Amino acid sequence: MEPKLQKAFADMRELEKGAIANPDEGRMIKPPSCPTGRFTQVLSVGIGGSALGPQFVAEALAPDNPPLKIRFIDNTDPAGIDHQIAQLGPELASTLVIVISKSGGTPETRNGLLEVQKAFREAGLDFSKQGVAITQENSLLDNTARIEGWVARFPMFDWVGGRTSEMSAVGLLPAALQGIDIKEMLVGASIMDEANRSTVVKNNPAALLALCWYWASDGVGSKDMVVLPYKDSLLLFSRYLQQLVMESLGKEFDLDGNRVNQGLSVYGNKGSTDQHAYIQQLREGVHNFFVTFIEVLRDRPPGHDWELEPGVTCGDYLFGMMQGTRAALYSNDRESITVTVQEVTPRAVGALIALYERAVGLYASLVNINAYHQPGVEAGKKAAGEVLALQKSCKEPVEPLTLEEIADRCHAAEEIEMIYKIIAHMAANDRAIIAEGNCGSPRSIKVFLGECNVDDLFT
Numbered sequence: 142m143e144p145k146l147q148k149a150f151a152d153m154r155e156l157e158k159g160a161i162a163n164p165d166e167g168r169m170i171k172p173p174s175c176p177t178g179r180f181t182q183v184l185s186v187g188i189g190g191s192a193l194g195p196q197f198v199a200e201a202l203a204p205d206n207p208p209l210k211i212r213f214i215d216n217t218d219p220a221g222i223d224h225q226i227a228q229l230g231p232e233l234a235s236t237l238v239i240v241i242s243k244s245g246g247t248p249e250t251r252n253g254l255l256e257v258q259k260a261f262r263e264a265g266l267d268f269s270k271q272g273v274a275i276t277q278e279n280s281l282l283d284n285t286a287r288i289e290g291w292v293a294r295f296p297m298f299d300w301v302g303g304r305t306s307e308m309s310a311v312g313l314l315p316a317a318l319q320g321i322d323i324k325e326m327l328v329g330a331s332i333m334d335e336a337n338r339s340t341v342v343k344n345n346p347a348a349l350l351a352l353c354w355y356w357a358s359d360g361v362g363s364k365d366m367v368v369l370p371y372k373d374s375l376l377l378f379s380r381y382l383q384q385l386v387m388e389s390l391g392k393e394f395d396l397d398g399n400r401v402n403q404g405l406s407v408y409g410n411k412g413s414t415d416q417h418a419y420i421q422q423l424r425e426g427v428h429n430f431f432v433t434f435i436e437v438l439r440d441r442p443p444g445h446d447w448e449l450e451p452g453v454t455c456g457d458y459l460f461g462m463m464q465g466t467r468a469a470l471y472s473n474d475r476e477s478i479t480v481t482v483q484e485v486t487p488r489a490v491g492a493l494i495a496l497y498e499r500a501v502g503l504y505a506s507l508v509n510i511n512a513y514h515q516p517g518v519e520a521g522k523k524a525a526g527e528v529l530a531l532q533k534s535c536k537e538p539v540e541p542l543t544l545e546e547i548a549d550r551c552h553a554a555e556e557i558e559m560i561y562k563i564i565a566h567m568a569a570n571d572r573a574i575i576a577e578g579n580c581g582s583p584r585s586i587k588v589f590l591g592e593c594n595v596d597d598l599f600t
């Protein structure tokens with residue numbers, strides 16, 4: 142693998158110098174360099190790379206009593222949004238809302254913002270005095286924040302990828318507000334970056350990690366990566382890695398245009414909890430994975446340890462469970478990687494993030510793909526837009542219609558199944574009325590749509 146890795150190192154050197162590493166979007170991908178009072182809470186609104194890093198870091202590093210407690214809206218689920226706002230209760234008045242979106246136009250984030258702004262209006266609060274935006278300059282979000290006069294706007298540079306933005310304002314602002322030492326996070330990332338610039342493969346942690354992935358999955362993603370941190374505070378690491386690895390490496394074509402369908406699937410929560418869920422299958426069942434153990438040597442802060450049996454602490458059990466599982470998997474020819482961390486500190490978390498970001502970049506070079514775009518996600522977004530357009534076009538009629546009649550009026554006869562789905566969803570939310578039949582037998586139903594309400598049924 143030496144020649145391939147030397148090529149990967151050269152690619153990475155060019156990337157750091159500002160080469161266009163994302164050719165089809167014509168973008169540079171450089172790691173970023175960075176620059177209490179009346180608020181009691183932070184509400185972060187964002188999705189994907191604009192949420193997963195801050196969520197991971199909050200879980201890993203926020204102190205037990207942070208100066209500001211953070212909550213997240215990371216979806217367009219109305220019930221989920223209501224839940225977050227309800228949990229804030231009267232503290233909405235002292236909540237700093239950080240809206241994070243690199244593009245500034247992601248629908249889920251826009252919807253979260255509109256819902257939160259509605260809650261502010263209903264509570265008689267001025268959102269602009271509590272809103273902050275992190276986004277690219279001149280994006281829709283940036284312009285909204287500027288026109289409405291929000292508290293602050295933090296820029297995101299074009300060359301900071303969404304899923305590699307944790308070390309930019311995206312991750313650092315929420316972390317700092319929770320009292321996390323962001324300078325230490327940056328120091329950890331910087332030390333790791335330095336180590337990962339070595340072109341001596343054995344001295345380069347990210348190269349070794351990427352090589353392990355290549356070896357374990359035959360360079361074609363033939364095995365899944367199960368990430369098992371043995372530390373509760375690192376629970377969200379696998380969820381964070383899921384996007385970093387899968388959105389970066391899951392690609393249909395390589396850089397030469399060959400269809401390769403590359404990728405590496407990532408899942409996992411934490412040990413030893415998962416030992417009581419799926420480790421049985423890992424040890425004895427289908428051999429379609431490799432494990433990454435994240436081992437943390439320090440159990441508790443100094444001076445807090447306690448022996449629950451003579452000579453044995455709770456942390457000794459956790460350690461024993463990890464070592465035992467590792468040995469048990471090995472004895473049945475199941476491969477594993479172990480990443481050892483002294484202690485979960487801001488420096489270690491910064492280093493872990495930098496390690497995996499770099500490993501993904503090197504691995505992408507090894508398998509010759511663009512790690513920095515996400516054309517597959519765009520396809521889903523486009524299709525979602527089409528469903529909403531179809532729903533809007535269904536809004537006219539006032540007499541009850543069959544699904545076929547609705548499809549005809551929408552000029553979308555071939556979309557009858559999608560129309561049925563739209564009607565079922567609208568009916569469940571009292572925005573369409575099933576006048577005859579029921580949703581369980583689509584052919585039987587006649588539907589009132591548009592402006593109609595229950596009274597329409599009787600007039």
Ligand SMILES: O=P(O)(O)OC[C@H]1O[C@](O)(CO)[C@@H](O)[C@@H]1O
Pocket residue numbers: 188189190191241242243244245246247250303304388515518
């Ligand atoms: O930060 P934005 O632009 O709102 O995007 C959110 C996420 O959406 C994606 O574009 C697609 O899932 C991710 O790459 C990104 O992290």
